[in-house]
Amino acid sequence: MRVVLLGTAAGGGVPRWNCACALCAAARNGRLPSRTRECAAVTGNGRDWLLLNASPDLRTQLAATPALRPGPGPRDTPLRGVLLTDAEADHVTGLAELRGAAGLKVYAAPPVRGVLAPAPAAPDHYASWEWVDRLADGGFVPAGGLVVTAHPADAEIPRYAQARVPGGPWATAYRIEDLAGGGVLLYAPCVGAWSLALDELCGEADCVLLDGTFFTADGPGTAVRAGAGPAATDHAPVTGPDGTLAALARHLGVRRIYTHLDHTNPLLDPASPARARVAGEGVEVLPDGAELLL
Numbered sequence: 001m002r003v004v005l006l007g008t009a010a011g012g013g014v015p016r017w018n019c020a021c022a023l024c025a026a027a028r029n030g031r032l033p034s035r036t037r038e039c040a041a042v043t044g045n046g047r048d049w050l051l052l053n054a055s056p057d058l059r060t061q062l063a064a065t066p067a068l069r070p071g072p073g074p075r076d077t078p079l080r081g082v083l084l085t086d087a088e089a090d091h092v093t094g095l096a097e098l099r100g101a102a103g104l105k106v107y108a109a110p111p112v113r114g115v116l117a118p119a120p121a122a123p124d125h126y127a128s129w130e131w132v133d134r135l136a137d138g139g140f141v142p143a144g145g146l147v148v149t150a151h152p153a154d155a156e157i158p159r160y161a162q163a164r165v166p167g168g169p170w171a172t173a174y175r176i177e178d179l180a181g182g183g184v185l186l187y188a189p190c191v192g193a194w195s196l197a198l199d200e201l202c203g204e205a206d207c208v209l210l211d212g213t214f215f216t217a218d219g220p221g222t223a224v225r226a227g228a229g230p231a232a233t234d235h236a237p238v239t240g241p242d243g244t245l246a247a248l249a250r251h252l253g254v255r256r257i258y259t260h261l262d263h264t265n266p267l268l269d270p271a272s273p274a275r276a277r278v279a280g281e282g283v284e285v286l287p288d289g290a291e292l293l294l
Contacts, residue, residue: 007057012263014035054093111169192236207254211244216240
């Protein structure tokens with residue numbers, strides 16, 4: 001299984017266009033690497049690829065990834081489908097870039113598709129898509145030699161959807177297994193709280209891509225968002241008694257990687273004590289474009 005981290009930042013990317021904090025300034029000045037919004041791609045056979053979320057930066061991300069470029073025909077593409085973990089704007093607005101991709105399958109939970117309507121119908125004016133319930137019992141076998149099962153991660157309701165809330169779950173984690181090679185990826189970029197189910201999935205995986213949005217539960221990013229609505233702080237912190245770093249310490253044999261990093265997160269700085277602490281636990285923070293082989 002091949003996995004490409006197309007983007008690794010949370011909402012707005014790094015640097016954010018309207019932020020002059022120390023980390024954004026460092027990225028803007030080239031002292032820290034810039035990051036596009038969180039999105040990944042995965043394949044089991046090297047030919048047929050699935051997108052994991054669809055960020056607003058998708059056009060740039062696809063162009064920067066040779067394996068995802070079009071060809072050999074003028075309209076051929078290796079993209080076969082999109083797995084949406086939630087309905088956050090930074091995970092779904094890239095779907096507009098994929099208009100014209102005939103036969104694309106988009107996997108999304110019913111409430112996610114519900115709040116995206118009438119968006120699901122828009123691409124049909126360019127090419128027909130198929131929308132699939134990602135929580136179907138027993139999982140599903142998309143193109144690329146993979147088998148995928150979806151598991152509820154938390155009930156994160158996007159701010160724009162709070163006025164019209166269908167039933168959950170809102171966020172899920174994907175367990176993706178390579179049928180030929182046997183590698184298992186756990187993809188969970190949006191996690192509100194660690195759970196026993198998530199712990200068990202982590203124990204079964206060879207690699208975990210996990211929500212690393214905020215380093216602490218009361219950090220600057222959470223403080224800014226605290227008054228913005230109940231969904232604004234719905235990310236488990238890295239540190240603290242309920243943090244994911246302590247949970248990941250139980251799975252030393254698993255490759256563990258943080259993604260979806262907020263622009264306030266000190267993990268963005270390779271020279272920071274925060275990055276040293278996480279690295280000391282054997283957990284990684286990788287740049288955009290990093291490729292994993294499982």
